[in-house]
Structure formats: C-alpha cells, structure tokens
Amino acid sequence: MNPQITNPPKARSWFPHPALSAFMLLLWLLLANSLSAGQLLLGAVLAWLIPWCSQGFWPEALRIRKPLLLVKFLLVVLWDIVIANVILAARILGPMNKLQPAFMRVPLDIEHEFTITLFASTISLTPGTVSADLNMEEKYLLVHSLHVTDIDAAIAEMKQRYEAPLKEVFECSPQP
Incomplete structure (x- = not known):
C-alpha cells in the first residue's frame, strides 16, 4: 500500500x-x-x-517585476480602448460590406496561466476583438477581430503592445 x-x-x-x-x-x-x-x-x-x-x-504569489512598465501598459490599454471605441463606432455606422472579420491564431510566448489570462482579457477589453479560444498544446490564442486587413500585422501589434509588456512585468527575471 x-x-x-x-x-x-x-x-x-x-x-x-x-x-x-x-x-x-x-x-x-x-x-x-x-x-x-x-x-x-x-x-x-x-x-x-x-x-x-x-x-x-491564487496558485502562487503574484510578483510585479517592473511596476512602472505595468503603469505604462495600463495607460496603453486604456488609450487603445478609447481609440478602438471611436474606430468601431465609425465602422459599424458605415457600410457593413466593408468590414473584414477574421480569426487569428496568436502564438503565445508567455507561459503562466495568470499572464495568459491577462493577455486574453486585454484583447477582449478592446472593442472589436475577442479572445475566442486558448490552445495550450499548440500554444496559441484564437482571436476574432471585426475588421482586419493584415492578419500578420495585427498579430505582431497584439504581441508587441500587450504580450511583451506582460511577459516583462510578470514572467521574465530581471536581466543583468
């Protein structure tokens, strides 16, 4: 036994x-x-x-490694929400046949569940985009956007504006 x-x-x-x-x-x-x-x-x-x-x-203690970067990230997200609201309103009030909706697979460089949750939530907070699915085996987040002209550029922008700062604030150990 x-x-x-x-x-x-x-x-x-x-x-x-x-x-x-x-x-x-x-x-x-x-x-x-x-x-x-x-x-x-x-x-x-x-x-x-x-x-x-x-x-x-809470699985582990949350450690904020770069608080000033977190403040900058929050300001960027708030700004993006305001701008996305204006752009989305213009697109919705305009001709519907000009919308180009798309699903995008955003590869994940972040690994912790908390950071992935923040990333997915940030995307969903921005009007016109929503996190639709998370695939941990293949490490990607499925995102739907109401209007995308260049999928690769949209993915690169999400990773640069949201994922990279979150990774730096919550996951990466300080570099010497």
Whole structure:
C-alpha cells in the first residue's frame, strides 16, 4: 500500500495581497465617488476581506517585476480602448460590406496561466476583438477581430503592445 503524498495546505496569511488590497480600496473609493469615513471603512474591509477569502485560489504569489512598465501598459490599454471605441463606432455606422472579420491564431510566448489570462482579457477589453479560444498544446490564442486587413500585422501589434509588456512585468527575471 502506497500512502499518497500530498502537499500540506498553505498557511493563511492575514494580509495576503497588499497591492491588490490597495488597488481595490482605490477602486472602491472611485466608484463610490466619496471619501467619507463610512465609504473608506467599507472599502478597507472589502479590500482586506476579498483577497483574504480568495487566497486559496491564487496558485502562487503574484510578483510585479517592473511596476512602472505595468503603469505604462495600463495607460496603453486604456488609450487603445478609447481609440478602438471611436474606430468601431465609425465602422459599424458605415457600410457593413466593408468590414473584414477574421480569426487569428496568436502564438503565445508567455507561459503562466495568470499572464495568459491577462493577455486574453486585454484583447477582449478592446472593442472589436475577442479572445475566442486558448490552445495550450499548440500554444496559441484564437482571436476574432471585426475588421482586419493584415492578419500578420495585427498579430505582431497584439504581441508587441500587450504580450511583451506582460511577459516583462510578470514572467521574465530581471536581466543583468
């Protein structure tokens, strides 16, 4: 009889994700549009409670290697969302026969599930594109776009604008 070896459960930390908690508190205050003591207290409780309750679902500690690059990435994504909304509105209001929808296989250079999820979510946040499927065996993300004239250029742009910064922020070890 072979006893089954299992990893012991991780000890619960009282403050598991401080950066996430700070972000959640800030987001709560922005959504509430108030700095009252009640909103501050409620936001602080939620910002602590949600990460504490969900820490068992996080496979490993999240390590942000380049926080300034992450801020730049977020600004690029926000800008792309605004621009894509304007372009998409113009295309939808224009003649439908000029749209060139396409599916694209975007090869993945990133490996961690969290980073792949962020990449797929970023693509889906941008109006006119959606992540349709993930194939981990062949390492590609299937993306649908409402209008693409050059598939190779669109793939290269997604990899350069979204995947490369995510890889640098979350996966790559610092270079000497």
